[in-house]
Amino acid sequence: MGEFALQARRRTLFVLGALCFLSVGLLARLLDLQVFRRDFLVGKAQECISMEKTIRARRGHIYDARGRALAVNEKGYVLWIDGLALKEGLKDVGPVAVFMLAEMATWPDRATVQTYLSGQGTGNILWTRWLDPKDVEKLRKVMEVQEERLEGIRLKGGAYLEIEPRRTYPYGSLFASVIGYLHGESPPDDREVTAYTATLGIEQFYDLLLKGRDGLMRIERDAKDFRIPIGKYEEYPAHDGANITLTLDLNIQYQAQRLLAKAMKEQDVEARRGDIIVMDPRSGAILAMVTIPSFDPNQISACANDEQCKKLLFTNPAIGWTYEPGSTMKILTIAIALEEAIIRPESTFECTGEVEAAGVYFHNWNGLAHGHETMGEILLHSCNIGAATLNLRVGAGAYYPYLERLGFKEPTGVDMAGESSGLFLTPEDDGWSEASLASNAFGQGIAITPLQLLTAVSAVANGGNLLKPYVVQAIEQDGVVTATIPTLRGRVFRQETCREVTEMLAGIGAIKGEDGGPFVPGYRVAVKTGTAQIPIEGQVGYEPHRTIASTIGYAPAGDPRFLILVRIEGNSVIWGEDAALPVVRELTRYLLTYLQIPPTEEVPSGP
């Protein structure tokens, strides 16, 4: 073999060796990538191309008793600003857009706004929530649309209009305290789906049912975040929330609010606050529940600087705030005395204008003695002495179990969030004396919610059944409707007792019309007024210059279809007869017509 051939062979072997070495290296590398680091690299690749998307479940609607929408989910826009993109695009978007953005910023503080608008901001920031549709149009024109998708609109200059369902309440403050509201919060920089918090009323109580269950979509995406059609696709569909129909009626609610607002304005010194509850005593269904002042659930941020309004954001005073009911409590005092057979309807009493219990002397509201009175007249004159004497005769041992059976120790169980229970002393408690028993008779020394009082009086109105009040008539989910069935909490009074008390109250109604005649001609209406004193907060004693005026009424007296409680808290001394009674009268008239209740009495024809 020649020298040349040998060299050629060596070179060939060298090249072959090098190629083998490279191949082995390549194989080793392939082995490393494909086998040993496979999971890690596949994970990395998946991170880049796969995307998880939340499929938002539609929140259920809320309707009134006649199917009118009280809460819906309208299309809303949330404006996000990308700091870096804005910095780049500031010169393109122009001063008009910058000015508009400055005007729209409601979420972050002014310093942050300034930082972003001067091009110093970094990262995404939630600029403002719930842009007005007109502002959206303006922004689209000024900042020019870069890309429009189902989820949102990307504008030039780093602005992104994210489409999100916005819970809206078409009737604003009218149902605010009953329905509650939905409050969305996202920390700045958080681009995740907004978490909503349901607060107050139906929204909070039925949140789990209303919100449904969000779904999930796993897709493979391209560089522009579009789904790769032949890529992996997994979908777990969303389960929409249930639709809820309330027992509340829009028309009754509106009339109640209108009449209450009118009455509150008509007081010499404008009343501080007030509420009305209308209930069907046969079932416990609440037909209307109004509170003034209220708030607009569409604009809860408007409450930020108003302390009173802030309190209302978390409580419905009609079920959450207790008060001393005053003389309206005498309905129950008389009923208990009749039930315990301490008195008969025809029993009489001598009011001397003063009664003593445990060393405390009690007087009538006007300081006068009513003299010889029947039981009906004790109610008619709202005689504190008569009521206190009856309670002292009934005795603590019999009286307080009634209060417990009437549900004053615990919440009524109404299906709304934020309910409170009542508060009163019993002989087992420190500080209780016979004076407590006497004052409880005319609604002092006992704090209950308006709904507790109304529920207890409904037991008198309906023949002795204590029912659980409710506001949800039916729940519809996936086409299946579940209706609420009235719940009996227990029997408290005999039918006879209830009939006798109703007769006494109807006797009051017979002379409490505008002209001293029947409350509403053609109908028997049971009525009782009350004027309650307001305890001084944190002290013993009552406010001398402020009272709560209230009136309870139900009609038609023998077979009541509705029961009304009106309560007005004055800025001065106001009386149940002057402030609350006219509201009950007007509302009773309206309800008798609206509910098409035929007259029960002969209407005397004119001469």
Next chain:
Amino acid sequence: MTTRTTHLRPLVHAQRRRSILPWYFDLSGKGLFLLVALGVSLLALLALAQTGRVVTANYRVLELQKREQNLLWEQEALLGRLARTEDPANLEQWARANGMEPLAPGDVVFLSVPEKWTGTAAPASGLAQQP
């Protein structure tokens, strides 16, 4: 003349046919290459067509989803609009502006129908009698 008929099995039948037609499956290298290329092209075309159909269908689905979503938004908006239109405050204002007044209990007349109807039912005059 007598004829002999034989029932050939399928494979034998094919073998016979090949022997009668010698060019059957007898392709040159070029021919085979062209055939394979044609086959691969057809398969690729098929895959492409299918992918195209999937992509088109996907865009149609996306479009439908978009339309569905827009219709849902519209439904919600209409629901809200209907509710606002039914606002009793607006209705009352409108009714009063048109000279209407709320009803009072006295304005409503209730007609009482006796529990038991004692009269006899007879067809109204002018109506044809049924035989």
